[in-house]
Amino acid sequence: MEKRKDISRRNFLKIFGSGIVTTGVMLYGCSSPKENSKDKSEENNTNLGDVPTDKMTYRINPTTKDKVSILGYGCMRWPAKENAKDDENPIDQEEVNKLVDYALAHGVNYFDTAPVYMRGYSEKSTGIALKRHPRDKYYIATKMSNFSDPSFENSVKLYKQSFKELQVDYIDYYLLHAIGGGSDCIQTLHDRFIDNGLINYLLKEREAGRIRNLGFSFHGDVKAFDYLLAMDVKWDFVQIQLNYLDWIKPLGANIDAKYLYSELRKKNIPAVIMEPLLGGRLATLNEHIVKSLKEKRPEDSNAAWAFRFAGSPEGVLTVLSGMTFMEHLQDNIRTYSPLEPVSDEEKELLNKTAIELLQYPLVSCTNCEYCMPCPYGLNIPGIFKHYNKCVNEGNVSESAKDENYAKARRAFLIGYDRSVPKLRQASHCIGCNKCVSLCPQKIDIPEELHRIDEYVEKIKQNKL
Amino acid sequence: MLKTVRVTAAIIFFTIISLLFLDFTGTLHQWFGWLAKIQLVPAILSVNVIVIVLLLILTLLFGRIYCSVICPLGVMQDIFTWFGGKAKKNRFSFSPAISWLRYLMLAIFIICLVAGVHFIVSILEPYSAYGRIASNLMSPIYDWGNNLFAYLAERYNSYAFYSVDVWIKNWIVLSVAIVTIGLLFVLAFLNGRSYCNTICPVGTFLGLISKFSLFRPTIDTTQCNGCGLCARNCKCSCIDNKKHVIDYSRCVVCMDCIGKCKRNAIKYKLRIDSGKKAKNDEGKPEIIDKGKRVFLSSSAIIAVSTIISAQEKKVDGGLAIIKDKKARENVTKITPPGSPSIKHLAQHCTACQLCINSCPNDVLHPSTELETFMQPIMKFDKGYCRPECNECSSVCPTGAIRPITIEDKSAEQIGHAVWVAEMCIANTEGVSCGNCGRHCTTGAIHMVPPKEAKSEEILIPAIDTEKCIGCGACENLCPVSPLSAIYVTGHERHRKI
Numbered sequence: 023m024e025k026r027k028d029i030s031r032r033n034f035l036k037i038f039g040s041g042i043v044t045t046g047v048m049l050y051g052c053s054s055p056k057e058n059s060k061d062k063s064e065e066n067n068t069n070l071g072d073v074p075t076d077k078m079t080y081r082i083n084p085t086t087k088d089k090v091s092i093l094g095y096g097c098m099r100w101p102a103k104e105n106a107k108d109d110e111n112p113i114d115q116e117e118v119n120k121l122v123d124y125a126l127a128h129g130v131n132y133f134d135t136a137p138v139y140m141r142g143y144s145e146k147s148t149g150i151a152l153k154r155h156p157r158d159k160y161y162i163a164t165k166m167s168n169f170s171d172p173s174f175e176n177s178v179k180l181y182k183q184s185f186k187e188l189q190v191d192y193i194d195y196y197l198l199h200a201i202g203g204g205s206d207c208i209q210t211l212h213d214r215f216i217d218n219g220l221i222n223y224l225l226k227e228r229e230a231g232r233i234r235n236l237g238f239s240f241h242g243d244v245k246a247f248d249y250l251l252a253m254d255v256k257w258d259f260v261q262i263q264l265n266y267l268d269w270i271k272p273l274g275a276n277i278d279a280k281y282l283y284s285e286l287r288k289k290n291i292p293a294v295i296m297e298p299l300l301g302g303r304l305a306t307l308n309e310h311i312v313k314s315l316k317e318k319r320p321e322d323s324n325a326a327w328a329f330r331f332a333g334s335p336e337g338v339l340t341v342l343s344g345m346t347f348m349e350h351l352q353d354n355i356r357t358y359s360p361l362e363p364v365s366d367e368e369k370e371l372l373n374k375t376a377i378e379l380l381q382y383p384l385v386s387c388t389n390c391e392y393c394m395p396c397p398y399g400l401n402i403p404g405i406f407k408h409y410n411k412c413v414n415e416g417n418v419s420e421s422a423k424d425e426n427y428a429k430a431r432r433a434f435l436i437g438y439d440r441s442v443p444k445l446r447q448a449s450h451c452i453g454c455n456k457c458v459s460l461c462p463q464k465i466d467i468p469e470e471l472h473r474i475d476e477y478v479e480k481i482k483q484n485k486l
Numbered sequence: 487m488l489k490t491v492r493v494t495a496a497i498i499f500f501t502i503i504s505l506l507f508l509d510f511t512g513t514l515h516q517w518f519g520w521l522a523k524i525q526l527v528p529a530i531l532s533v534n535v536i537v538i539v540l541l542l543i544l545t546l547l548f549g550r551i552y553c554s555v556i557c558p559l560g561v562m563q564d565i566f567t568w569f570g571g572k573a574k575k576n577r578f579s580f581s582p583a584i585s586w587l588r589y590l591m592l593a594i595f596i597i598c599l600v601a602g603v604h605f606i607v608s609i610l611e612p613y614s615a616y617g618r619i620a621s622n623l624m625s626p627i628y629d630w631g632n633n634l635f636a637y638l639a640e641r642y643n644s645y646a647f648y649s650v651d652v653w654i655k656n657w658i659v660l661s662v663a664i665v666t667i668g669l670l671f672v673l674a675f676l677n678g679r680s681y682c683n684t685i686c687p688v689g690t691f692l693g694l695i696s697k698f699s700l701f702r703p704t705i706d707t708t709q710c711n712g713c714g715l716c717a718r719n720c721k722c723s724c725i726d727n728k729k730h731v732i733d734y735s736r737c738v739v740c741m742d743c744i745g746k747c748k749r750n751a752i753k754y755k756l757r758i759d760s761g762k763k764a765k766n767d768e769g770k771p772e773i774i775d776k777g778k779r780v781f782l783s784s785s786a787i788i789a790v791s792t793i794i795s796a797q798e799k800k801v802d803g804g805l806a807i808i809k810d811k812k813a814r815e816n817v818t819k820i821t822p823p824g825s826p827s828i829k830h831l832a833q834h835c836t837a838c839q840l841c842i843n844s845c846p847n848d849v850l851h852p853s854t855e856l857e858t859f860m861q862p863i864m865k866f867d868k869g870y871c872r873p874e875c876n877e878c879s880s881v882c883p884t885g886a887i888r889p890i891t892i893e894d895k896s897a898e899q900i901g902h903a904v905w906v907a908e909m910c911i912a913n914t915e916g917v918s919c920g921n922c923g924r925h926c927t928t929g930a931i932h933m934v935p936p937k938e939a940k941s942e943e944i945l946i947p948a949i950d951t952e953k954c955i956g957c958g959a960c961e962n963l964c965p966v967s968p969l970s971a972i973y974v975t976g977h978e979r980h981r982k983i
Contacts, residue, residue: 398965436648440640444869452911452919452965472924479925483874 073352077359078129081339083292085258086234088161088194090340092333093358094132094294095125097148098139098390099344113140113147121351122151126159128355132340134294136165136199137180137187145187153189162188163195163294165239166224169203172214178223185232195294196224196233197261200462201250202242211246221255235259239296240282241462251285259339260286261294263462265304266331266372267379268297283335292339298332299325299343301388308382308414311375318371325350326357327364331372334363383418384410385470386463393457393467401446402457402467408441409474418477422486431481438478448475488754489741492554500561506881507620507843508628510650515844515881522840522883524556525613526688531834532885542695549699549739550692553682559612559670560682560689560738562619566674567721576718578678580726583736588683588690595687605859608837612686613883615666617838618860622663625843626652651868655842656852659860678721683736693735700757703743705730709751716743716752820864820956820976822850823871823898824879824890827979828858834886835861841878841887847871849958850878861886864900866958866974871900873927873957896927899983901956901976903931903949909971910946912936918944922960922972930954947972952983 079092101121106112122133133152135144145164152160164184168177185191198221204210215221227233235258240247251257260282268279286293299305305325307315315327332341341358345351364372387406396402412418417430417437424430438447451471461467480486502518509515522528529537541552553560570577591610598606608614629652636649654660673681682689705716707730717727720743724736744752818828822841825831837860842850847869850862862878864871879890890898903922911917913936923931923945930953933945947960949972956974964970 433645436645439648449925449963450921450965452917452921454917454919475924482872 073128073355074359075128078355079333079358079361080129081292083235083259083339084290086194088235089131090161091129091131091358092338092340092361093130093329093354094134094163094340094342095122095130096296096342096344097133097135097144099346100140100144100147101346102140111143111146113143115147115150118147119151119154121345121348122148122155124348125345125351125355126155129359130351130355131160132163132195132342133160134163134195134342135188136167137184138167138169138199145184149188149190157190161194162190163197164188164193165197165199166215166220167199168214168220169200172218172220174218174220174223177214177218177220181224181227192232192234195235195237195259196227197236198224198238198250200242201238201240202244202246203459203462205459207243207246208249211249225255237261237291237294239294242464244278244281247282247285251289251291257289257291259292259294261296261342262286263297264293264295264332264335264338265298265300265328267300267304267376269331270373270376283337287337291337293335293337294339295332295341297388298341299328300386301390303384303386303388303410304328306411306414307375307379309416311378314371315375318368322357323353325353327368327372329354329357330362330364331369333358333361382413384413385474386465388463390462392462393460396451397454397456398450398452399446400448400451400471401442402471404442404446405448405471405474406465408438412437419481419486422484427486431484434481435478448472448478451475489745492551492739492741495555496561496564499555500558503558503616504620504624507617507840508625510629510632510844510846512844512846512877512880515877519881519883522613522838522881525883526552526692527607527611527613527836528838528883528885531836532883534885545692545695546699548701549696549734549737550689551739552692553679553689553738554740557612557616557688558620559616559686560679562616563670563674563679563681564721564740566671567678570675570678573675576715578718578720578723580717580720580728581723583724583733584684587685588693591685592687592690602833602857604832604835604837604861605856608835608860609662610685610687611836611838612682612688614836614838617840618659618663619667621839621843622655622660623667651848653848653868656854656860658854659837659839659852662860678723679736679738680723682738683722683724689738690735696737696739697735698757699734701754702734702757703732703737703739703741703752703754704757705732706751706753709749710747711749711751713748715746715748719743719746818901818976818978819853819858820901820958820974821980822862822864822878822887823895823900823955823980824876824882824887825980826888828976829978831861831886832858834884836884836886837861838883840881840883844877844881846875846877864958864976866961866970868962870958870962871956894982896955897983899955899977899981901974902951902954903956903960903972903974905947905949905972906970907946909966909969911966911971912944912946914966916944919965920945920947921963921965922947925959925963926954927957927959928953928955931960955983 080089081092082088083090100113101117102112103110103114133148135148137145139145140147148162152162166177166181168180171177184193198215201207201211224233224236228236236255237257237259238250239261241263251260262279262282264279264283270280283293305323305328307324312324315322315324319327329341329343332338343350343354345354385406387403387410389403389407391403393402409418412430412434415433416426417433419427419430421427448471451468453468453472455468457467477486499521502514503521505514506518506522523532523534524537524541526538526541528534529541544551554564555561595607595610598604598610629650632647633649633652636647639645639647670681679689683693705725705727710727710730712727714727717723717725721740722733722736722738724733725731725743726733739754741754744754821828821831835858837852839852839860839862842852842862849864849866849869849871851865852860853863873896874892876890876892876895879887879895882888905922907913911919920933923933930950932948932950934948936944936946956976958974960972961970961974964972
């Protein structure tokens with residue numbers, strides 16, 4: 023009966039414009055206290071029912087016995103303010119608080135940030151939001167981002183800064199940030215952590231209890247990964263990139279997820295997963311692929327498939343998702359409350375999906391913005407995002423003779439100007455190559471930009 | 487009835503001509519571009535004999551219908567007058583023509599046209615005056631409206647609308663437009679068509695012909711009771727109801743008087759019978775006199791046309807003159823492909839702003855220099871002359887920018903690029919760039935190692951000026967700003983490469 027009542031109310035809302043703010047407010051005002059305590063989402067969301075608060079899957083950290091939620095909150099994509107000035111904190115703190123409260127209330131307890139995220143404001147905002155909750159209710163992960171100046175003094179300064187920004191006296195998970203970059207990854211590794219004595223300092227901090235778990239995040243050259251694992255250091259966890267696309271084929275130079283994961287398993291090191299969704303790329307899929315997934319599980323979102331895949335391996339401690347929108351948070355909570363591991367049959371389907379995905383000329387950008395700001399003002403992730411969107415929507419034509427060429431051309435060009443201002447488009451890339459070493463996905467950014475620019479030029483001139 | 491026909495036709499013409507100035511997609515021009523080309527002065531400047539003859543015949547047959555229907559500035563004044571009529575009824579009265587001023591203005595106009603004092607021509611020419619009003623005052627509103635739709639379309643993931651930049655192309659032209667519309671509003675609101683019958687050279691010229699128009703409103707003295715209602719509603723102030731005479735040189739055949747007359751004493755009819763019956767000895771010499779004048783003025787027009795085309799012939803062939811390459815400022819103006827030369831553009835353009843408004847790449851700007859006042863010049867700060875576009879050449883009604891195909895355009899040299907070594911980031915920052923070379927539409931820029939090569943990778947642009955057409959892609963896409971390290975300097979005369 024209860025359920026029926028709910029549905030009819032929802033229908034009522036649908037008729038009178040659900041999702042309109044005023045309706046939400048009105049409803050809030052006149053609903054009973056019991057309903058008030060329920061999820062807000064239930065009022066403005068689909069008919070999937072409540073977002074569960076107590077069904078989250080947890081994994082146990084073998085070292086500290088932390089009970090970590092399989093869904094971890096990536097703090098790299100906090101909602102931005104509408105008109106933030108350049109020198110101002112770009113994060114909408116009120117929204118962050120809302121998201122953090124909601125996440126905690128639904129069992130999410132792992133928050134991953136870094137000093138460099140969100141133009142350097144992520145730690146501060148995350149700290150403000152979490153400070154409003156008891157310290158034992160959440161785990162904080164942050165990183166040593168000493169890319170520009172790896173001196174010991176600066177690194178320690180950065181480390182201490184994190185405590186201040188996050189307003190904590192211990193850090194649950196501390197990572198050496200982005201291992202595997204640089205032209206010589208081993209040399210870079212030595213410069214950043216070993217030769218300057220930083221690693222010893224951090225190990226002492228772990229002994230002192232200010233770092234509860236020490237690990238590293240890995241992007242790039244696998245030599246660095248092997249090198250660190252072979253070192254005489256006990257790594258409490260390692261953060262790797264894993265998703266069903268990287269599982270079958272390394273997208274960049276060396277991101278072979280299957281290898282990374284199995285190496286960690288051998289040593290019984292828990293894996294923290296990043297890029298389970300490839301910066302949203304596995305959420306916006308080609309129509310054809312979506313259909314095949316929907317046939318299997320009609321109610322699941324595309325993202326849910328990716329998250330289930332990433333969370334299924336037992337050695338995974340938590341799967342990070344940079345959730346900007348409440349809807350994404352809710353969707354992910356649903357997926358993991360509880361996690362239903364992917365079956366072998368489903369794995370096979372995802373495998374096939376990945377092979378199919380690789381046939382599209384997508385740029386493997388995850389919108390991490392490590393390449394930004396481009397010294398020449400380009401919006402690199404914006405350009406790639408638009409291009410990928412058009413690839414997925416079938417708006418990138420092979421030839422002017424294509425059936426929907428005219429429509430695709432219009433959608434591509436108008437959409438391009440909409441998503442990226444003219445002065446920030448690929449045509450302004452001079453190929454200085456400053457971004458190349460910054461990309462954790464190892465994309466040859468200038469080459470891709472020039473390829474896209476050539477395509478734009480061709481369709482503008484109708485000479486495809 | 488006749489008034490309804492006139493009003494309907496005027497509204498249709500006026501709306502479409504206005505939309506020509508507002509539509510930035512170029513679709514309307516394909517269908518209605520001819521509406522700009524049947525304007526009298528543009529037709530004369532483009533030596534469009536067919537249009538000129540047709541307009542003369544039209545006027546000779548029916549009077550100054552041109553002024554009531556085809557001329558957008560005239561219709562705009564009618565709209566203002568209509569508002570004036572709402573405020574105060576029956577407010578006009580007969581006034582004699584200020585002939586000295588009319589013919590003086592016409593003479594000034596013709597002299598300026600021949601002598602090449604373009605800014606006076608541009609200011610007096612009615613169609614262009616309207617063009618400036620439409621493109622400077624109406625198009626921002628239209629564009630903002632469009633941008634609103636584009637915003638909504640974006641929300642609904644539709645590509646039906648796309649937003650455009652709204653920017654003031656030139657403050658001076660904007661001021662000219664504001665002054666024009668302000669002046670015309672006051673004049674038309676209070677005095678109807680006084681501008682058309684005193685200042686406007688086209689009105690005066692057509693008035694010379696319309697005096698002899700076959701069809702004309704005629705007062706039937708047997709029916710007229712001299713109430714003067716017609717005169718008090720004549721926006722041209724050309725009905726002398728006491729003498730029962732209409733000054734046909736000023737009458738724009740708006741047909742208002744016909745409807746106003748309660749006794750049906752005014753009829754629009756063939757001139758012959760009324761002329762023979764009503765007029766006797768007095769009329770004859772006058773007619774001859776006027777005939778002479780018509781002949782004179784018509785031949786003057788044709789003379790203007792021939793003079794213009796003759797001048798153009800004189801400069802055919804030869805090599806393009808390239809101005810000082812050292813000067814960073816563009817000493818030589820860049821004019822759009824299709825205009826054979828700067829001189830040709832200056833002589834033929836009436837500064838209607840149609841091309842400037844329809845340029846989808848924001849390349850065309852109105853000039854502020856006196857000799858080319860308000861005429862289009864190219865600047866590559868906001869965009870460059872895209873290889874797939876020939877919009878300006880297809881909209882130009884005066885033949886200042888002649889129609890040019892995309893293929894011909896890619897081979898018409900309007901200028902050439904100049905590299906400023908000391909500004910190029912290859913030299914200043916030691917960065918390999920090559921963006922100019924990468925985007926050169928004709929492959930005229932070669933990236934070569936500098937003489938004293940510091941690094942093998944850092945190349946500098948070398949421009950093949952024979953191949954460069956001056957499209958401005960290099961200048962627009964050069965990463966150095968505000969002044970680009972490579973820029974286009976225009977050519978006085980365009981040439982095929």
